[in-house]
Amino acid sequence: MDWEKEAGKLADRVTDPDSLWRAPVATVPRHDLVPCWWETDDTGRWTRRSGTDDPAAWSEAAYSDRSLITQVGPLHADRAGPGDRPEGLPTSSATLPSLVVRMLRHGRLGDGLSLLDLGTGAGGLTAYASRRIGYRHVTSLDVDPYLTEAASVRLAAIGLHPTFVTADATTRVPGTYERIVSTVGLPAGPGLRPVLAALAPGGRIATTIGRTSLIVTGWKHANGDVVGVIERDMAGFMPTRSGDDYPPALADLFAHARTSKGETTNTGRYPAVNVAEAWELQSMLEVTTPGVESAFETDGDTRTTYLVHPDGSWARAVGEWTDPPEVHQGGPQRLWTLLERIRHRLNAEGSLPLLGARVCITPDGVVHLSRGGWRGTLGG
Template sequence: MDWEARAEALADKVTDPDSRWLAPVARVPRHELVPRWWEREPAGGWTLRDGASDLTAWMDAAYSDRSLITRVGALHADHAEPGDQAEGLPTSSATLPSLVVRMLRHGRLGAGLSLLDLGTGAGGLTAYAACRLGSDHVTSVDVDPYLTSAAAERLAPMGFRPRFLALDATVEIPGTYDRIVATVGLPPGPGLRPVLGALREGGRLATTLGRTSLILTGWKRANGDVVGVVERDMAGFMLTRSGDDYPSELAEVFALAREADGDEISTGRYPVVDVSAAWEVRSMLEVTTPGVETGYETSGRTRTAYLVHPDGSWARASAEWTAPPEVHQNGPQRLWSELERIRNRLNAEGGLPLYGAQARITPDGVVHLSRGRWKATMGA
């Protein structure tokens, strides 16, 4: 099995010839981190893939620049039996290598600096970091004990033995670190406090914010604030979770959004959009209306989008292709109306003020954003 040539080709693809990350990507046998994975089928549902049963497909998947879903709901691919049906949202993955490298670059790692890798997953970032910095300088944490134990077992034969901890990083993180790189979407507010507490003065944080594509980087000041910017870059990571799966409390609201008539019915101004795929718009929606979840379906030429909120608000917009949609809304907030205000601003100004914004995270976990006259607060 000539994995070395494939790893070298992957490294050439996702790094530059002079990059300090070229050698780590080329040296790590990524296929050993993902022996089994889930693939989403075009018609919906998940199919289990087993690398050992199809070596060519395994090598193709492992050494392509793509994310491989390793856990859906509470079922990890390693534990699935033939015929098992995974249900729910992806809850762990092997992140695409180019994004791993980008996040490591945002972290500004260097010799002698300690790194906290927040979100072990399959262990790819941990492996690259341990290869470059040395295992003694790397700590990796995940809420799932199986993920940390599996990564530890798979990295050890490669010669990497970083410290692994199974814990909920939104509750407590032991120790302090020079650099923290998070490949999960951290929640602004109280859930961010332990991360800030684990960052040493003068240290650097690189993370995304939950339900957004915003990569926020900053340096910790003596007063405890982390001050930096929203990078002109984007990434979509899974939300942090505190248990085996994400809570399902919005299932009933989604059911209403799919079937009920709203107490307000109108014609939308813009075509239906898959909000989750419109990253900048989705990010701004989380800034203005935190906690919104999205859904999207197609049937022939008919496209339908859903927005739901924990307060019971929901919206449904449906139309054939790019025709003006029929919009149903219900609850204390008019979610589609807020979405259209954001799209109005995008069209009127040619962009939204998110990327490149100044960022400040106070010790209470509140994120303050500003760009020109625009200001916003997340997690207050």
């Protein structure tokens, strides 16, 4: 494999000619960091891909600007057999290089400044940062010991020896750092406290907030507050996890939402929508109604949206393409009604107040948002 040529082409695609990140992208053999990965087949089931089995496909995957899923549930592709078919959600990946570069730019790295990379994954961000500012200034942390061990070995093979730490960032982050860049969604509230404590006064953080696609950047003040903005940029990172998989989804409530008539039935104002892919809608829903989970199905032109909440609330909206859907809702909250309020504001004003909002994260982990007369909180 002529990986240097392919890495150079990737650098051409994801950086500018004068970018300081161009050389790191062009000199990291990304294929060595992802020898195996998962892809979905025609039936939606996960299939393991091994680079050595198909070098051409390996090169194409590794040097395309896309994320590669490396772990599903607790099963990493490196440790799976050809016949394994894991079920569940992706739990680790090699993030697409353009997004890695964007997050590094948001982090404002500098020579001699210590960096904490939260969410080692396949080690791509750690590798790029080590090339750019020197590996002695880089620490990479992940909850999964296999990920930190594998990345350590693979980066050492290309002459990079950053520090690797295995820890749950929601409970403990050893050390103090002048820059923190996270490629996992950090939870607002108590789970954010250890990360904030690890950021040095005057230091800068760039992260998404868990269950949203909002990229938060800010500087730590002497009183412990982190003050900054919601960037006019978004990212769909996996949320942090404390074990080898995520807690079970609200499967019973989703099953109930699929079949129940509902305490109320009406015709919705807006079409059924894939909330998980409508990042700004989903993020605003998390601000206004934390904890909502969604699912989306299509059957020909029929589209169905499901919303559920840990308090037992649920909603099902079924409609043909862009037609108004039939909506069934139950439980303490009317989730579809709450979503429609957000969509009405978006249609009426042309935007939601999230992107560009001011942010103040207090040491207790609560994220305070403001823009004009609008206020919102996450984790409070």
